[in-house]
Amino acid sequence: MVLDTVVYHPTLLKLIKYLDATAGREKSLRLIQYLVRFLSFQVKQAGYPLALFQLLKNLQNQAAFIRKALRFLKPLNHLQDAAKAFDNKLSDSILRHSIVLKNIAYIGYLSLDSLAWFKILGLVSTKTFSKAPKYANWFWFAGLLAGLVNDLRKITITNSQISSISNVEGNEKSQDKMKAVQVENYKATRKLVWDSLDFFVVLNNLGFLRNSEGAIGLAGTITSVLGVQDVWGATKI
Template sequence: MVVDTVIYHPTLTKLITYLNTTAGREKTLRLVQYLVRFLSFHAAQRGLPDLARLFKSLQGNATFIRKALRFLKPLNHLQDAAKAYDNKLTDSVIRSTVVLKNLAYVGYLSLDSVAWFKLLGLTSPKTLPKAPKWANWFWFIGLVAGLTNDLRKIAITSSKLKSIASEEDAEKEISAEQKSLLAESAKTHKRLVWDSLDFFIVLNNLGFLHFDEGAIGLAGTFTSIFGVQDIWANTKV
């Protein structure tokens, strides 16, 4: 039957599995949050205040729900930092930047929870008034570590690819390794673009750049798509 074909289609099954994860829902909401931020700005620019307010309301709701979904997520990053620190076999720069990035995200997400408590009315709006700014500084530190990590991985992968290319009479034996390195290189370059766009956002949040809401929303939309793609690719059915 047609209905059975749709209901049991592998793509639909994968979508259900994806949305059944906290990470899947959170990244989808992030996409909504930044997309409507972009649309709200352009609706206002085109003289559509009601539509702009609707998009702004959607942005606020998506942000609020995301904060709830990320509650206690600092524990994940704390564990990831510990695992990276214990891994003595990896490159020292990569190891150090992974530890620093995860510790920075512990601070960032912990302060983000403070903002959520304020929205819930559990704490006074006057509690830690500089928490949003501190959170963005932690995000900034995490992204600097992430960008350093990306560049280091690109350098290592490029060195390995050059070494393989210089080998003689071993093309068949190394083709699989070369393919794997090229895939890793593409993945790392994508991560570099991803972190760079997020870095653009945080620089605006901290006042180092002064781009409009449309540009920030567009950058966030692209990084959110990257996040959704990552989780979708790792969703097993």
């Protein structure tokens, strides 16, 4: 009976379903990758044995390698999302175009990421398109920039809606609408923080900023936690 209670516990069932999905595994590996990146910097700074530092760096590299495999063909998802956003003529113009640009940029970013995976596997010469990592980061930069525009636009729209609802005489319907808009405003603000931290990472990757590995690892860890939260919340049992 005790075993049944554990085996069929809703949290365990949800964890199994979460890890059974590619998105769940990829987000978890991203969390490991950046957390280990942060920890390896702390270990090195604290003067711990070099072997421990190397172990953590190897774990970071392995997590990054597996993530590349899990993201293979993911550009197709972004191609579909871009097409859907482009066809939605009724949406706000800035939101629509920023979503399209964001997804097109991510198609480039993930395609070049797959090329890096092929190189590691030995399917493509390491000399082929040697600047691929740099261009991949530029695509990520463009995608995040479009995402930031989208976030700010959503915040502007929801703030305007909140002001309009506040000026209306309170009733149950308006209160429900206010709660819904406030939720959307929170989501947009949360996404703005998320994209800003990832933007910090890519600015360091491109050399515009020169922060420590610890700072980059911490920023990536925070955004990874946000990603895990989203996938976990979307997992239904």
